[in-house]
Amino acid sequence: MDDLLFGTRDKRGNWAPNAPLEVAPFWTGNLAKTGRWLVGYVWPHNTIFMAVTLVYWYLVLPDWEVMRTFGWGWILRIHLANSAGIFLLFGSIELIYYVRRRQGTRFKYNHKFPAENPSDVFWFKSQNIDNFLRTFLVSIPIWTAIQCFTLWCFANGFATWLSPQDHWLWLAVLVFLVPAIHEVHFFCGHWLIHQGPLYRWIHSVHHNSINPSPWSSMSMHPVESAFFFSEVMWHLLIPSNPFVAMFQLVSTAYGAVVGHIGFDKLELTDDRAVDSHAYAHYLHHKYFEVNYGGDGVVPLDKWFGTWHDGTREADERMKERFRRKKARMNAAASSRSASL
Numbered sequence: 001m002d003d004l005l006f007g008t009r010d011k012r013g014n015w016a017p018n019a020p021l022e023v024a025p026f027w028t029g030n031l032a033k034t035g036r037w038l039v040g041y042v043w044p045h046n047t048i049f050m051a052v053t054l055v056y057w058y059l060v061l062p063d064w065e066v067m068r069t070f071g072w073g074w075i076l077r078i079h080l081a082n083s084a085g086i087f088l089l090f091g092s093i094e095l096i097y098y099v100r101r102r103q104g105t106r107f108k109y110n111h112k113f114p115a116e117n118p119s120d121v122f123w124f125k126s127q128n129i130d131n132f133l134r135t136f137l138v139s140i141p142i143w144t145a146i147q148c149f150t151l152w153c154f155a156n157g158f159a160t161w162l163s164p165q166d167h168w169l170w171l172a173v174l175v176f177l178v179p180a181i182h183e184v185h186f187f188c189g190h191w192l193i194h195q196g197p198l199y200r201w202i203h204s205v206h207h208n209s210i211n212p213s214p215w216s217s218m219s220m221h222p223v224e225s226a227f228f229f230s231e232v233m234w235h236l237l238i239p240s241n242p243f244v245a246m247f248q249l250v251s252t253a254y255g256a257v258v259g260h261i262g263f264d265k266l267e268l269t270d271d272r273a274v275d276s277h278a279y280a281h282y283l284h285h286k287y288f289e290v291n292y293g294g295d296g297v298v299p300l301d302k303w304f305g306t307w308h309d310g311t312r313e314a315d316e317r318m319k320e321r322f323r324r325k326k327a328r329m330n331a332a333a334s335s336r337s338a339s340l
């Protein structure tokens, strides 16, 4: 496919889309775009996450009686499923687009591949090895622990388990709101770990990958992983159902790859491609202090002035914000030294 029909490539070879990022149309009054937005909301990402949830529900989770007490058997079974699922999904994207490089750098935001840039910030100087090990040694075990705790709570009646027969409408609304819950939870915690020492201690691990690839998705400090997966806890607080809770967790875990794909479109055939929805989070990795949330289902970035839609105007707004922040910090530092 000719990616220059959809975007531009700079002198270095970095590609950027022509169309600016847009928040969900009901926030901007652009209701004519609602139908198209709805299709993108459901297909393909959330449909895939729902299919994966069904696999967990029918093939992975043991009987509820078993999950009433913690036991290595069922916990390891879930851990194995989590590890295999991530290995398959993230690994295939990595293999197809980063190892075999099936579409070269077409639609690729950063013209370089992480394997071309060895760096001391990574274990074994390799972004791929570092990110892979952190995913399997840190993030997936924490995900399994939180998942098993959530299931144990439902199995023991420590959460409000609504039946789909009696509460189908509320549960359907809740399923539909899962991406919105994710965006709000992620925005709040993500913004927090960008502040001062929290960034240096915790979040800098994830941001070592300035040019992220699929294995970067879950490459996190343990504290960040715990916060990241804790969004499923909302389903212990509000009346819900363990299936919806599992959908939330699957969307969080498997959905982590979305922002780290590095390509704007994944080519399926010579003239068909699927949108990756990766650009907003790619810009976050590039500029750090923009796009703390996601795709703008709940556009907190827009409301708090940190939205970057990829346009030159957004770039200017961001630079102006950084200039003001620097001036504030300089003024604070000089008033501190004057009072000494």
Ligand SMILES: [Zn+2]
Pocket: 206, 212, 217, 259, 260, 281, 285
């Ligand atoms: Zn990221």
Ligand SMILES: [Zn+2]
Pocket: 190, 194, 203, 207, 284, 288
């Ligand atoms: Zn960040």
